[in-house]
Amino acid sequence: MQILNQKNCVLCAIPAKQDLCEPCYNHLPQLPLNHCPICLWPVPTAEICGACLIKPPAFTRTIAALRYTFPVDAMIHALKYQTDLAIAPILANFFITRFKATEKRIPDVIIPMPLHPIRLRERGFNQAMEISRYISKHMRIVLLPDSCQRIKHTPPQTGLAWKDRQKNIRKAFSCSINLSGKHVALIDDVMTTGATLNELAKILRKQGAAEISNWVIARTLPEINQIGSHRL
Numbered sequence: 001m002q003i004l005n006q007k008n009c010v011l012c013a014i015p016a017k018q019d020l021c022e023p024c025y026n027h028l029p030q031l032p033l034n035h036c037p038i039c040l041w042p043v044p045t046a047e048i049c050g051a052c053l054i055k056p057p058a059f060t061r062t063i064a065a066l067r068y069t070f071p072v073d074a075m076i077h078a079l080k081y082q083t084d085l086a087i088a089p090i091l092a093n094f095f096i097t098r099f100k101a102t103e104k105r106i107p108d109v110i111i112p113m114p115l116h117p118i119r120l121r122e123r124g125f126n127q128a129m130e131i132s133r134y135i136s137k138h139m140r141i142v143l144l145p146d147s148c149q150r151i152k153h154t155p156p157q158t159g160l161a162w163k164d165r166q167k168n169i170r171k172a173f174s175c176s177i178n179l180s181g182k183h184v185a186l187i188d189d190v191m192t193t194g195a196t197l198n199e200l201a202k203i204l205r206k207q208g209a210a211e212i213s214n215w216v217i218a219r220t221l222p223e224i225n226q227i228g229s230h231r232l
Contacts, residue, residue, distance in 0.1 A: 009024055010075070029072055036052055038060070040219045040221070042221065062216065063095075064218060065091070072094075072217070075087050093134075095131075095215060096139065107185040109144050110136050111132075112126065112128040113188040114126070114200075116150040116153040132145070144177060148175040151173065154168050154172055170199065179204055179208045181208065183213070184204055184209045184212050186201060191216040
């Protein structure tokens with residue numbers, strides 16, 4: 001007898017009740033238990049890390065669903081570069097599950113990380129927007145899709161040192177909406193150094209945002225034996 005609505009796990013392809021089978025879901029790469037609440041960098045005491053104390057970023061906190069390593073990196077790559085839009089709600093659900101398990105405070109609005117028009121034409125869609133739409137709908141939070149623009153077309157941040165990333169992304173965004181007193185959730189797929197998120201957060205602060213939470217699917221972190229100093 002054929003089972004109706006039978007799914008296959010998107011990672012291992014075995015029959016599954018959900019998008020991922022239970023073994024694959026249980027082995028997704030998790031963040032370290034103790035980490036900086038602002039940038040998620042691993043710290044032994046789960047307190048604010050030295051870098052965020054010395055130079056506080058414009059954002060208030062960061063919440064990530066998972067760590068950016070296999071297979072999460074492959075799923076995000078499939079969404080961004082292989083136009084596998086079916087991956088977007090799966091990634092969004094990873095975040096929603098994490099948020100509901102650990103957080104209570106709901107932001108006022110969601111702003112997706114904007115793409116420059118040239119990059120948007122090349123890709124055909126904005127992955128942050130696709131993820132944001134799903135989260136907005138299922139968490140019933142107002143989505144502001146066109147409130148911010150990327151006005152500077154920059155080379156990809158991948159492979160750049162943190163200082164070069166900051167310089168590369170400087171003055172890349174504009175925002176026209178009044179955010180006075182608002183708690184904003186800024187959504188992106190991956191946080192690496194945080195330079196891009198921080199640059200947009202600076203603009204949101206100028207527009208009056210009182211609180212800015214980074215909501216990302218995955219946070220890039222080094223292996224445990226490689227953890228040292230870092231900068232945003």
